[in-house]
Amino acid sequence: MKMTMPTDLLDSFGRKHDYLRLSITDSCNFRCLYCMPDEPFKSTPSIELMSSQEIFEIAKVFVNKFGISKIRITGGEPLVRNDFETIIRQISTLGTSIGITTNGVLLHKYFDLFQECGVKNLNISIDSLDREKFRYITKRDLFQTVWENIKESIKRGFNVKLNVVVMRGFNEDEIPEFIALSHHYPIELRFIEFMPFNGNSWEKEKVIPIAEMLSLISQHFTHEKIEDHKNDTSRKYRVNEESKGVFGLISTMSNSFCAGCNRIRITSDGKMKNCLFGADEFDLLKAFRNKEEITKLIQLGMIKKHKEKGGQFSEMESVRNQSMTNRSMIKIGG
Numbered sequence: 001m002k003m004t005m006p007t008d009l010l011d012s013f014g015r016k017h018d019y020l021r022l023s024i025t026d027s028c029n030f031r032c033l034y035c036m037p038d039e040p041f042k043s044t045p046s047i048e049l050m051s052s053q054e055i056f057e058i059a060k061v062f063v064n065k066f067g068i069s070k071i072r073i074t075g076g077e078p079l080v081r082n083d084f085e086t087i088i089r090q091i092s093t094l095g096t097s098i099g100i101t102t103n104g105v106l107l108h109k110y111f112d113l114f115q116e117c118g119v120k121n122l123n124i125s126i127d128s129l130d131r132e133k134f135r136y137i138t139k140r141d142l143f144q145t146v147w148e149n150i151k152e153s154i155k156r157g158f159n160v161k162l163n164v165v166v167m168r169g170f171n172e173d174e175i176p177e178f179i180a181l182s183h184h185y186p187i188e189l190r191f192i193e194f195m196p197f198n199g200n201s202w203e204k205e206k207v208i209p210i211a212e213m214l215s216l217i218s219q220h221f222t223h224e225k226i227e228d229h230k231n232d233t234s235r236k237y238r239v240n241e242e243s244k245g246v247f248g249l250i251s252t253m254s255n256s257f258c259a260g261c262n263r264i265r266i267t268s269d270g271k272m273k274n275c276l277f278g279a280d281e282f283d284l285l286k287a288f289r290n291k292e293e294i295t296k297l298i299q300l301g302m303i304k305k306h307k308e309k310g311g312q313f314s315e316m317e318s319v320r321n322q323s324m325t326n327r328s329m330i331k332i333g334g
């Protein structure tokens with residue numbers, strides 16, 4: 001059989017894309033304030049979502065034709081999908097590295113599967129270490145379950161990253177406690193600037209820029225910069241040489257990392273998004289169901305990628321959340 005070499009997936013700024021973020025659902029067992037829209041939320045009917053086979057076939061095109069080497073499964077909450085095991089088993093045959101982004105509540109059901117399928121990278125979201133605050137942000141009283149699953153993930157040797165969305169007046173006082181975790185456990189703790197999406201009541205006053213986070217951290221800990229990888233979104237530090245883990249700051253709002261972007265997203269209803277903030281969507285699922293070639297559509301989607309933040313804003317000062325054209329975060333897949 002004749003093998004064709006993959007073609008690089010380049011945009012018009014010469015950025016090579018080799019990282020696919022695949023959302024498999026927009027349903028969730030949490031109701032995080034910063035992610036769900038304010039209005040009543042209806043998840044997409046399953047007939048409009050990619051089936052497990054469609055997920056696999058579309059991902060296979062990205063891997064075989066465009067040399068995608070890294071896939072992250074996200075949502076919504078990916079672990080709520082009934083056929084999650086089938087999806088992971090199929091994706092694991094593609095030979096890429098696989099990561100999962102999850103709220104952690106159902107992780108205990110899947111540790112063995114992940115180990116069997118070579119899934120090593122678990123990004124787990126936790127915005128507060130205080131049970132009441134955790135309940136307030138997620139609208140679920142499930143802090144203890146998430147915390148136990150985080151500890152078990154570490155014990156089993158997964159590469160664990162903890163995602164913390166920092167919001168002024170809510171959890172910036174917990175930054176030192178989170179940093180202490182990165183000293184005691186072999187994890188990467190990631191503080192994320194609060195981002196604007198449809199209906200999430202974003203205000204620039206609620207964003208804590210990473211420079212402010214760093215100065216807050218300096219009041220409690222000495223810290224040293226460590227090397228970042230080329231496509232990293234986080235700028236990494238550690239408390240000191242004895243630290244088992246590291247912490248990172250993700251500055252999407254105050255200082256974007258668009259220049260090194262290598263990410264492509266597919267929503268759970270099969271639309272390719274070339275940028276988290278972009279309004280443009282390319283309907284891969286429709287094309288696939290019509291038995292059309294999706295490679296051309298993927299390349300078109302790449303060429304249309306804007307230089308920065310989906311062409312919607314540049315500086316944080318210019319963000320007008322109400323007038324941005326985008327989905328809510330839960331419908332994009334973070």
Ligand code: SAM
Nearest residue numbers: 035075076077101102103125163194195329334
């Ligand atoms: N349910 C999974 C979870 O919570 O990790 C995966 C989906 S969630 C949309 C992916 C990531 O996006 C989470 O780490 C979440 O904290 C982050 N996120 C959601 N809304 C955000 C916002 N407005 N600003 C910054 N990060 C956000």
Ligand code: SF4
Nearest residue numbers: 028030032035076103
């Ligand atoms: Fe669900 Fe994750 Fe969004 Fe929270 S951040 S509502 S857990 S998808």
